[in-house]
Amino acid sequence: MRLNPITPGTRPELAAQEAQILAARGRISPLYQVLLNSPPVAHGWEQMLSAIRNHNSLPASLRELVILRVAVLNRAPYEFDAHVPHALAAGVLPATIEAMRAPSLSAHPGMTDLQRLVLEYTDAMTRDIHVAEALFARVRAHFDDQALLDLTATVAAYNMVSRLLVALQIGH
Template sequence: MHPTAPRLAPIAPGTRPELADQEVRIAAARGRISGLYQVLLNSPPIAHGWEQMLSAVRNHSSLSAAVRELVILRVAVLNRAPYEFDAHVPHALAAGVSQAAIDATRVVPPAADSPWSDAERVALELADTMTRDIEVPDALFARVEAVFQGQQLLDLVATVAAYNMVSRLLVALRVGH
């Protein structure tokens, strides 16, 4: 096997009649059946649950689209998941994130002069800590909680956690290489 070959064969849309209804739902929610979902269709229950969770995180979040997409981009950078990063750049741009702010997510550790708002900066610091250290120190959590409360706080933490799941699956199975 080539070192960057996918480790699990994708299910080409339309090739498994028993998946037809699920493919229709995924395409309706996502606009298409991406390479990620073609791999996920190897386990229809996982593909279904994945779609439900990630749709909630992306489409029903109380976070601003800019914060959400910057956090997703940062997790992709930290986990070396270029497929995820490239998939979310258009979403970040559509959310009004500048190319400079997108480019700044690639710098590890972040530059002091990164062009992020204070809310974006603390959200990205949380993403860094959750992704790299897992445990969030009380001092950082207090700074996050000063900006994000209630549903926004949960949505932020869930976004970081969910996209760590996404990137780790993509990297482990070499999806999009």
């Protein structure tokens, strides 16, 4: 790690924040130990990522596929490994999880057309940042405004997560 993690229980002024993280996650992971170097960032991070993970209108299986794909594209194995259990719990098949690692997803027979489309959108947002109008129109045809925002925010947020993990070498 490039930043020193804050060992839980060592800074009394962080006790309440650590208790909130423990209540939400069951543990204070290495990621959150690093985030606690900036309590306001750790708080905002937890609020935003909890909303995306726990109050998202997308089916959990789609959300987890997006997260896995972003982790692969950004070379963030810590993020990928952390979300495999969530993907399995959401009903994503192990073969589909492994398919997220491939450069091209179109050949995987177990994926639905909607999954392929969502992952195409994820790839465009992550690799190119720009999303072509034709692709956006295809995605828009499947989602209402809330779900479209939730999808876009999930891709964007997990790009943030993976880029922080990689830059600070968390989980290496």
